[in-house]
Amino acid sequence: MPKSPKPATGRSDSGKAKTAAKSAARNTDSGPAKAGPGPAGDLPSEKMAQVQDLAAALPFNSTKPMEHGAENGKAPPAGQTATPASRLPTGSTLSEDNGSEKTGSVAPEGVNSTIEPLDRVRVDSSGQVLTTNQGVAIADNQNSLKAGVRGPVLLEDFILREKITHFDHERIPERIVHARGSGAHGFFEAYEPLTQLTKAAPFQEAGKITPVFVRFSTVQGERGSKDTARDVRGFAVKFYTDEGNWDLVGNNMPVFFIQDAMKFPDLVHAVKPEPHHQMPQAASAHDTFWDFVSLMPESTHMLMWVMSDRAIPRSYATMQGFGVHSYRFVNDAGESVFVKFHWSPMAGTHSLVWDEAVKISGADPDYHRRDLWERIEAGNFPEYELAVQVFTEEQAEQFSFDILDATKIIPEELVPLRPVGRMVLNRNPDNFFAETEQVAFCTAHVVPGIDFSNDPLLAGRIHSYVDTQISRLGGPNFHEIPINAPVVQVHNNQRDGMHRQAIHRGRVSYEPNSLAGGCPFQAGAQQGFVSTALRIKDREQDKVRAKPEKFADHYTQARLFFESQSPVEQDHIANAFRFELSKVTVPAIRERMVSSLRNASEVLAKKVADGLGMDPMPDPMPPALAKPPAPEVAKSPALSLLFRPGDGSIKGRKVALLVAPGMEGESIATVQAALAQQGAVGRLVGPRIGPVKTAAGEMLDADASLENEPGFLFDGLVLPDGAEAIAALSQDGHTAEFIKDQFRHCKTILVFGEARKLLAQAGVPVSMDKSQAQGGTGLILAGTDQAREAADAFVQALGKHRHFGREMDPPLV
Numbered sequence: 113m114p115k116s117p118k119p120a121t122g123r124s125d126s127g128k129a130k131t132a133a134k135s136a137a138r139n140t141d142s143g144p145a146k147a148g149p150g151p152a153g154d155l156p157s158e159k160m161a162q163v164q165d166l167a168a169a170l171p172f173n174s175t176k177p178m179e180h181g182a183e184n185g186k187a188p189p190a191g192q193t194a195t196p197a198s199r200l201p202t203g204s205t206l207s208e209d210n211g212s213e214k215t216g217s218v219a220p221e222g223v224n225s226t227i228e229p230l231d232r233v234r235v236d237s238s239g240q241v242l243t244t245n246q247g248v249a250i251a252d253n254q255n256s257l258k259a260g261v262r263g264p265v266l267l268e269d270f271i272l273r274e275k276i277t278h279f280d281h282e283r284i285p286e287r288i289v290h291a292r293g294s295g296a297h298g299f300f301e302a303y304e305p306l307t308q309l310t311k312a313a314p315f316q317e318a319g320k321i322t323p324v325f326v327r328f329s330t331v332q333g334e335r336g337s338k339d340t341a342r343d344v345r346g347f348a349v350k351f352y353t354d355e356g357n358w359d360l361v362g363n364n365m366p367v368f369f370i371q372d373a374m375k376f377p378d379l380v381h382a383v384k385p386e387p388h389h390q391m392p393q394a395a396s397a398h399d400t401f402w403d404f405v406s407l408m409p410e411s412t413h414m415l416m417w418v419m420s421d422r423a424i425p426r427s428y429a430t431m432q433g434f435g436v437h438s439y440r441f442v443n444d445a446g447e448s449v450f451v452k453f454h455w456s457p458m459a460g461t462h463s464l465v466w467d468e469a470v471k472i473s474g475a476d477p478d479y480h481r482r483d484l485w486e487r488i489e490a491g492n493f494p495e496y497e498l499a500v501q502v503f504t505e506e507q508a509e510q511f512s513f514d515i516l517d518a519t520k521i522i523p524e525e526l527v528p529l530r531p532v533g534r535m536v537l538n539r540n541p542d543n544f545f546a547e548t549e550q551v552a553f554c555t556a557h558v559v560p561g562i563d564f565s566n567d568p569l570l571a572g573r574i575h576s577y578v579d580t581q582i583s584r585l586g587g588p589n590f591h592e593i594p595i596n597a598p599v600v601q602v603h604n605n606q607r608d609g610m611h612r613q614a615i616h617r618g619r620v621s622y623e624p625n626s627l628a629g630g631c632p633f634q635a636g637a638q639q640g641f642v643s644t645a646l647r648i649k650d651r652e653q654d655k656v657r658a659k660p661e662k663f664a665d666h667y668t669q670a671r672l673f674f675e676s677q678s679p680v681e682q683d684h685i686a687n688a689f690r691f692e693l694s695k696v697t698v699p700a701i702r703e704r705m706v707s708s709l710r711n712a713s714e715v716l717a718k719k720v721a722d723g724l725g726m727d728p729m730p731d732p733m734p735p736a737l738a739k740p741p742a743p744e745v746a747k748s749p750a751l752s753l754l755f756r757p758g759d760g761s762i763k764g765r766k767v768a769l770l771v772a773p774g775m776e777g778e779s780i781a782t783v784q785a786a787l788a789q790q791g792a793v794g795r796l797v798g799p800r801i802g803p804v805k806t807a808a809g810e811m812l813d814a815d816a817s818l819e820n821e822p823g824f825l826f827d828g829l830v831l832p833d834g835a836e837a838i839a840a841l842s843q844d845g846h847t848a849e850f851i852k853d854q855f856r857h858c859k860t861i862l863v864f865g866e867a868r869k870l871l872a873q874a875g876v877p878v879s880m881d882k883s884q885a886q887g888g889t890g891l892i893l894a895g896t897d898q899a900r901e902a903a904d905a906f907v908q909a910l911g912k913h914r915h916f917g918r919e920m921d922p923p924l925v
């Protein structure tokens with residue numbers, strides 16, 4: 113530490129004055145009436161003199177007048193500061209440079225060390241002995257301390273008690289919504305500077321890299337619930353920018369159920385397991401949800417999305433993400449435009465089918481978590497493009513809908529998407545709890561260049577997220593948990609609270625101050641966050657609890673969504689409504705929902721009513737707005753999942769190659785190699801795991817079994833030739849189920865030689881007219897001598913994801 117300089121003031125140097133200065137400087141509870149006689153050649157009196165000089169350098173609060181008036185409000189000044197003569201006057205203590213292995217040295221000047229890279233908290237125990245939390249080596253981790261080998265356990269066993277007590281407190285409250293989630297680290301890379309639009313740090317230069325942490329989640333279920341529930345998926349991104357953290361807390365659907373935060377607790381109470389018996393878990397198919405939404409017609413648009421296949425994504429890597437609300441971009445000149453954020457997966461948008469999702473939830477509740485983890489471990493990094501829809505206030509006023517209404521999209525055909533960068537998820541967390549569970553996203557976390565709109569749902573969220581972290585993470589210092597700390601310096605006068613990590617140097621924790629030379633000082637408009645100065649147009653209005661008129665159009669965009677879907681997607685939406693409403697026990701609720709759906713689409717309502725045995729249909733529900741304005745766009749192809757098929761790559765896909773003794777091995781090996789080359793995983797699945805001898809006497813090793821990895825867990829299937837193997841597989845009832853599921857879920861199936869007998873046994877038709885007409889069945893029959901061509905055809909068909917031409921309702925097999 114820089115020692116204080118020798119006394120340099122022109123104050124009195126007499127012996128008496130020196131003694132007085134020395135003794136005055138040794139008190140912490142009173143001081144002289146005037147500036148003391150000056151330093152007396154020792155540190156306490158030097159510090160006292162420098163404190164006096166520092167405080168005197170700020171004789172009044174020079175920025176006070178600038179706290180007033182609208183103009184100053186838009187451009188606040190930087191705070192006033194004074195530079196101390198040395199580090200002496202701002203320190204907490206004169207003893208700070210008595211360092212040790214524990215204290216280290218003095219706080220480096222102007223640095224908050226708690227923001228150092230996560231390495232500072234990573235722990236690796238290689239070659240280390242077990243210790244208690246106090247670092248005491250544990251000699252015996254097998255036995256508690258007893259009075260004699262058969263005697264009672266002693267209270268004195270502090271090792272046992274520490275271990276059990278910590279264990280007892282391992283759980284923290286789970287998130288009230290989005291409890292079930294999975295996370296990954298990665299980076300965002302900007303394509304081009306967006307300086308004209310925004311001063312937000314990630315968008316300032318082409319190629320600029322910003323670290324991110326992303327957490328995907330379901331909404332309804334508890335922390336241990338299944339991944340493949342029909343549900344909205346959270347898509348929350350924390351950007352660790354060089355101007356602080358920006359959290360873009362979005363979903364995989366661009367709209368929401370409600371328009372005002374006031375209704376959020378009602379919505380969540382309605383969808384969660386019913387309070388009397390806590391059923392059903394992670395499912396909206398029950399009375400209270402449909403009771404609520406059928407009385408809230410503004411939810412119709414969102415219902416279309418959650419009844420569509422968007423609600424059962426194949427993978428987190430194959431779903432879109434949306435910021436939902438209109439936000440603002442703000443540039444250096446303080447000019448702002450509206451912006452909506454869209455993430456689109458490079459691998460294309462692909463979903464499951466409902467029967468498959470239900471079965472997966474039993475066999476592998478961690479299906480999405482596992483997929484994300486495995487993709488990253490295998491180097492198939494999930495990648496998304498970020499695009500923005502940018503529009504002005506004037507444009508917004510012309511739209512037939514209100515851009516503050518979170519139940520509305522802005523069709524891409526009306527405001528095109530502008531790609532601005534890409535995000536790559538390339539690192540799995542080291543520890544689920546420390547990172548994925550403790551990460552705290554907050555819509556209130558914005559940086560200069562990003563600002564809010566007046567969306568009333570967003571306003572509620574700005575409050576809610578910080579508030580929820582306080583109870584979930586045990587206090588107001590959750591920002592210091594390593595995963596939440598920004599990569600930039602944090603300096604303010606907040607102190608104390610549960611689990612405080614930072615050790616602040618000095619005695620000043622207020623502003624303005626002179627005793628720390630004014631530091632930390634307010635940044636001012638140049639560097640700091642300034643809320644966009646917006647004209648409050650409605651200020652002549654009364655204070656009200658009401659919605660803008662355009663919010664009352666509840667059906668136009670629900671219709672837009674439904675009518676923009678492919679026939680298969682429309683069928684799936686109708687089937688999902690049928691399924692969910694069939695689970696409702698009160699007919700009046702079902703009828704109410706169908707009466708509401710009639711306002712969105714008669715075709716859909718009729719299909720749903722038919723599926724529910726509802727004849728005649730109830731009358732359409734009286735709409736809140738009789739004559740909504742004509743929409744700008746009547747069909748938006750971009751709303752179909754088929755609009756973003758991706759690049760046809762099969763990276764990260766899983767294929768089952770069935771194996772059994774006596775099989776023809778070469779053809780299977782050829783397909784397995786072709787899959788590996790494309791970044792897909794071909795797994796050998798046998799009647800049991802373990803060695804399998806091929807007809808040629810080669811040994812293969814099945815690493816999965818028909819029992820432990822059922823057919824619906826795979827994206828495709830290959831059946832081997834070989835009479836003995838086919839006989840063995842046909843003896844196992846799992847094989848037929850395996851094939852049936854693959855067929856029913858429209859997956860790609862490659863059948864070598866005589867294995868077509870297994871198809872017949874499973875009741876699978878080899879050719880289907882409907883399917884041929886829609887581009888093929890995805891069923892490839894080949895001789896083992898054509899293995900190479902068959903493998904190519906298989907890889908290509910797998911890239912199409914599914915072959916819906918095969919789908920029947922009800923299913924044929």
Ligand code: HDE
Pocket residue numbers: 287288289290293327328329345346347348361362363368372373374376434435436437518551552553569570572573576577578580581
């Ligand atoms: Fe959330 N939401 N939400 N939400 N939300 C939470 O915050 C809330 C809404 C979203 O992976 C909670 O940390 C209110 C819309 C995601 O950790 C809580 C309202 C959208 C996540 C909360 C909404 C979201 C949350 C629970 C209506 C899409 C998980 C735990 C006004 C744009 C983030 C937590 C993660 C989590 C409140 C509506 C997305 C309680 C009050 C709309 C992705 O604060």
